Amino acid sequence: MTDFEAEKALAAGRAVDEVREGMLVGLGTGSTAAHAIRDLGRRVAGGLKITATATSRASEVLATSLGIPIVPFETVAEVDVAIDGADEIDGAFRAIKGGGGALLREKIVAAAARRMIVAVDSSKVVATLGRFRLPIEVLPFAAAFVERAVTALGVAPARRMNADATPFRTDQGNYVFDLACASIPDPADLALRLDAIPGIIEHGLFLSEIDVVFVGRGSRVDTLTRTS
Numbered sequence: 001m002t003d004f005e006a007e008k009a010l011a012a013g014r015a016v017d018e019v020r021e022g023m024l025v026g027l028g029t030g031s032t033a034a035h036a037i038r039d040l041g042r043r044v045a046g047g048l049k050i051t052a053t054a055t056s057r058a059s060e061v062l063a064t065s066l067g068i069p070i071v072p073f074e075t076v077a078e079v080d081v082a083i084d085g086a087d088e089i090d091g092a093f094r095a096i097k098g099g100g101g102a103l104l105r106e107k108i109v110a111a112a113a114r115r116m117i118v119a120v121d122s123s124k125v126v127a128t129l130g131r132f133r134l135p136i137e138v139l140p141f142a143a144a145f146v147e148r149a150v151t152a153l154g155v156a157p158a159r160r161m162n163a164d165a166t167p168f169r170t171d172q173g174n175y176v177f178d179l180a181c182a183s184i185p186d187p188a189d190l191a192l193r194l195d196a197i198p199g200i201i202e203h204g205l206f207l208s209e210i211d212v213v214f215v216g217r218g219s220r221v222d223t224l225t226r227t228s
Contacts (some may be wrong), residue, residue, distance in 0.1 A: 005031075007121035007216025008085070012036040014214045014221040015083045015119040016136040021049055024076065025107040027063055028084025030100035032119050036083045038197070041066025053079060055105040055170050058099055073109065082113035084205070086120050087132040089213060093226050096186050098135030107202055110180055110209040119214045129187055133178035135160070135204040140175055142199025147177065149197045153190075156180045183204030 012035035012058055019025055019040060021072055027037055031119040036061060044050065044067055053073045054060035060070055084106060086095040095118065097106055110116045136157075138146045143159070150157045160176040187205050194203045213224040 002119040002122065002127045002218070004123050007218070008032050009035045009216070010219070011119035011121065011216035011221050012083075012085075013039045014223075015117045016040050016043065018081060018115075018117060018212075019043070019048070019050060021077040023050050023080040024071070024078075024115050025050055025052040026079040026082030026084075027052050027059045028082065028109075029054075029059050029102035030105055032085025033059060033083065033100075036119065037068070038066065041063055041068055048109070053108050053109065054212050055084070056100070056102040069129050073105070076112065079113045080111065081115045081117060083117050083119065084110070085087035086118045086124055087204070088124055088126050088129050089118060089120060089210070090126055090129055092177050093210045093224075094129060094212065095148050095203050095204050095206040095210060096129055096132050096134055097133070098137075098176070101135070101168060101176055101194050103135050103176075103204045104137045104170065104172060104174070104202040107209065108205065109185060110206065112208050113209075115211050116209050117212045117214065120216070122215060122217045125215055128185060129205075130181040131159070134181055134184070136177050136179060136194060137170055137201045137203075138175045138177055139174070139199045139201055140173070144196075146197060146199040149181060150177065150194075153193055170199075172201075
C-alpha cells in the first residue's frame with residue numbers, strides 16, 4: 001500500500017530545499033504545508049536566516065512555535081517563494097486548492113510570489129480536475145444567493161461545517177462552500193463563471209499561479225517545471 005503521508009512529507013522537504021538565505025517565504029496551509037513549515041523550522045534552528053509570511057493563523061502559530069520569524073502579509077508586496085500543497089493538480093499545472101479553508105489568502109500569496117512551489121503526494125496528480133470538491137469562499141451576506149447561483153451552473157454546493165455543526169468560517173469570517181463537480185473539463189470556463197457571481201470572494205481553482213510541482217512517488221520526488 002502506498003504511504004501517501006510519507007510521499008507528502010518527502011515532497012514538502014524537497015520544496016523547502018529551494019529556500020535560500022535572506023528569502024521571504026510564503027507559507028501555505030494544510031497538512032503538506034505543515035510538513036514544509038516543520039522542515040523550514042529545522043533549517044532555521046540550524047542557522048538559516050529567512051523571514052516568512054503565513055496564509056492562515058494556523059500556519060502562523062506553527063511557524064512561530066518553531067522560531068520562524070513571521071511578518072504580517074499586509075506589509076508585504078512580494079515574496080521570493082511560496083510553498084504549499086494542493087488537493088488536485090493536472091498536467092497543465094492547474095490545481096484545486098482550499099481544502100484547508102485558506103483559499104483566498106493562499107491565492108493572494110501565490111500571486112505575490114516570484115516562484116510558487118506546490119508539493120503533493122502521487123494521489124493528487126490527476127488527468128482531469130474535479131474529483132476533489134472545489135471550495136469557494138463566500139460572503140455570509142450572500143450565502144443563499146450564491147448557493148442558488150452555483151446550483152444553476154449544474155454543480156451541487158455544500159456549506160462546509162465544523163464538527164459541532166456550526167458553519168466553518170475562514171480567517172476572514174467567510175463561509176466555504178464545497179462544490180461537487182465530478183469532472184471539470186474546462187477549468188478556465190468554470191473559473192470565469194464563478195468569478196461572475198457576486199458574493200463569491202474567491203474560488204479554489206489555481207490556473208496560472210504554480211511554477212514548480214514536487215511529486216512524492218514512493219521513495220523519490222519528481223520535479224515538474226512550468227516551461228511557459
